[in-house]
Amino acid sequence: MTDNPIFAVAAKAEALRAQGADVISLAAGEPRAATSTVVVEAAVDALRDPATHHYGTAQGDPALRASVARTVAEETGLVWIADDVQIALGAKHALFLAAQALIEAGDEVLVTAPGWPGHAEVVTAAGGVAVPVATDEEFRISAEALDNCRTPRTRAVILSSPGNPTGAVHTDSRLQQIAEWAERHGIWVVSDNIYRAFDYTGTYRSILRVAPQLRGRTVVVSGVSKEHAMTGWRVGWLAAPPEIIASARLHVSRTITHVPTVNQRAALAALSDTGTPVRAARDYRRRRTLLVEALNGIDGINCPLPDGGMFAFPDVSGVLRDRGWTSSADLAAWLLDTARLAVVPGEAFNAPGRIRVCFAVDDETLITAIERLRTALGPTEHEAAAQQLEEAR
The missing domain is CATH 3.40.640.10 (Type I PLP-dependent aspartate aminotransferase-like (Major domain))
Structure with missing residues (x-):
């Protein structure tokens, strides 16, 4: 048996963060919100009840x-x-x-x-x-x-x-x-x-x-x-x-x-x-749209709109081809090292050529992550200059 590859990515991101790196992790499949106060208070009350001891x-x-x-x-x-x-x-x-x-x-x-x-x-x-x-x-x-x-x-x-x-x-x-x-x-x-x-x-x-x-x-x-x-x-x-x-x-x-x-x-x-799941679903729906639209705006990425859950699962084969990478694991490693952004390579899910990106984070974190993606995967200076030259013609 091998370790869960999702945990391996999340652990590497945490290790970099512990070294002082400004890492955003969209790897782990978990909400980044805190547990509701109602639940926490119930746990505190339970701790005070000798029956739970x-x-x-x-x-x-x-x-x-x-x-x-x-x-x-x-x-x-x-x-x-x-x-x-x-x-x-x-x-x-x-x-x-x-x-x-x-x-x-x-x-x-x-x-x-x-x-x-x-x-x-x-x-x-x-x-x-x-x-x-x-x-x-x-x-x-x-x-x-x-x-x-x-x-x-x-x-x-x-x-x-x-x-x-x-x-x-x-x-x-x-x-x-x-x-x-x-x-x-x-x-x-x-x-x-x-x-x-x-x-x-x-x-x-x-x-x-x-x-x-x-x-x-x-x-x-x-x-x-x-x-x-x-x-x-x-x-x-x-x-x-x-x-x-x-x-x-x-x-x-x-x-x-x-x-x-x-x-x-x-x-x-x-x-x-019953209110917490409803609010979470409302927020995730909005963040899903924000992330998918941003991903589809990057050359080489094709991202379907997911029916549910908390992940986008884009096809990044175009990016891999353009950059000369052989797997989405190469892309994920490069994003973590270069853009300080953690995502999970599709190989972890039996889906080479894709990455998994979690949108169960707060708006500010997601927006920052999107900007890092755009900066990292946007056209290089050479490509941008060539595009400007072509447009000038």
Whole structure:
């Protein structure tokens, strides 16, 4: 197993910053805003409660599980109760718990390409084999593409909508086709809904909302990290059939014992704070437009407008060709060294020739980052002089 390449870029940016460099990082997939005061105060109150100073239950705080169950019920249109939920150390841990419950050594799990490397990582950590499935030109997977990658060892597919890094939101018809395919072949669906609050098209649906018959073979994964700016708090969950929850609970009991109780109290407060995700989505929508328009104004870059999420995922192959670079990793390294701007190369997501740029930052930071991009990737003095000469003719 290798380290997550996204963390490697972020760590290099932090190392440069520690040396005094003025580095802007648009690499890590996290909101730069502070966690809301409501959540922080709930955590402070929890710290003062002696009940949080002792062991809790492996499955998670009953009140938090009940709140998650209501959230998943609203999203899927199905009935969920607290017993259907396992609290985890973030959505990544929830994904791992799902994987280790579903697969045995050598079993295959289908993951999207381009896609977040963490999906493949949790499969590998659980002893399985991650099989990349190519997306279409809009970064969506299809039942046909899934079937082309299916083997007798295929056990599950991890579906993320909106996706990371692409922001793609799957349509109802596409979800229905995927559900029918999964049902026909006895494949489990792990639905990673961590970016569900950031849908800018109004088309996001949970696969269980579209195909409720898949309830018995679906694991819903999410958490408070993205929509409540709580990446450091590490609280996520999975909602699933009883046998998956039983396996996850046993694994938690035997390893971490339980998610810290104070953090769970904070997450419970977050789920009652409906305003923060709405405001974040409004701000991200505006920043998405600002960044994409700026990227498309740079020669050699073609950036689609993402349906959701918090990333732009431009094609930079024109820049690579013009500058003589062989990979987007070359571009990312050059931007960090020259412009003091951290982005993630597309190779991290099975997408050579692209970079991932996070727009979940404040306006001032994003505007400064855009100016650095324009300065770094604009025409050289020689090219500018040649262009002026051509225009004069």
